Amino acid sequence: MNQQTVPAPAPPGSALNPAALTVLDLPMDDPRVRPLLDELAVEYETRYAGLFGRGAAAEELNRYPAGEFRAPDGALLIIQENGVSVAGGAFRRHGPATAEFKRIWTHSAHRRRGLARFVLAELEALAARRGYRHVYLTTGPRQPEAKHLYLNTGYAAQFDLSADPESIGPLAFTKDLPPLPSR
Numbered sequence: 001m002n003q004q005t006v007p008a009p010a011p012p013g014s015a016l017n018p019a020a021l022t023v024l025d026l027p028m029d030d031p032r033v034r035p036l037l038d039e040l041a042v043e044y045e046t047r048y049a050g051l052f053g054r055g056a057a058a059e060e061l062n063r064y065p066a067g068e069f070r071a072p073d074g075a076l077l078i079i080q081e082n083g084v085s086v087a088g089g090a091f092r093r094h095g096p097a098t099a100e101f102k103r104i105w106t107h108s109a110h111r112r113r114g115l116a117r118f119v120l121a122e123l124e125a126l127a128a129r130r131g132y133r134h135v136y137l138t139t140g141p142r143q144p145e146a147k148h149l150y151l152n153t154g155y156a157a158q159f160d161l162s163a164d165p166e167s168i169g170p171l172a173f174t175k176d177l178p179p180l181p182s183r
Contacts, residue, residue, distance in 0.1 A: 016114040022080040023122050028066035032078050036088045037061060040105050047142040064102070068092040075126055076103070079119060087115040089123050094136045099127040101137040104146070116149050128177045135175045141165035 026033055041061055045054070069076045073093040078085050087106040094100035101123055106115045127135060137155070139146040147165070151157065155173035165171060 016118065018118065020081055021118065022083075024078045024080060025071070025075050025126070026078050028069055028076055030078075032080070032085050033076060033088065035085050036078065036105050036107060037103070039107060040103065043108075044140075048140060061103075064092060069102075072130060074099075075123070075130075077119065077122055077126070079115060079122070081110070086110040087119050089119040091123055091127055091132075091135075095134075097132055098134040098136050099123075099130075099132040101127075101135055104137075116146075117153060120149070120153055124175075124177055128180055133177055133179075135177060136172065138170035138172045141168060141171060147171055 024032065044060060068074050069090045069092055074091055076090040077088055079087040085107070087110065089104035090102045091099040092102065101120075104116060104119055104123070106113075106119070124135065135155075137150065139150065142165070144165075147157075150173045153175075155175045158172040158174055159168050
């Protein structure tokens, strides 16, 4: 990563100012996407190498062709603050009316500010505008903060919440998107 793409840490307790954020719909190979994917790979490897083996992070990040995240069936959103990529997320077609959300991520220097909720709201709004009525997503068993985010934003767990997450594998969630307002 070069110096321009490394986000400066957010001041402790800094509130999210949506007016200061820019939402970009970008292709996977855009350089503004790379810092988040690089950090996501490190995070996956750190959390899951002991569970799934070394290299599992790269395998997961390369599981789907980049074209699946392009319009009209998909999207990759990057959230920038002061011109720096600080969060993002993507979706691809999962079924005729269902989008699958993937790669929802906040840079480690900007966590606990509400950016993940902001990303989810942006992804949901764009998916609804593109005709999707449902969302499907999974998170790993070693990402309790993601599990809690989804539960706290209206997603329904498709697994037994009382079970040991590592006995389940990927934790699946669903959500119905509200209908678009009539014009």
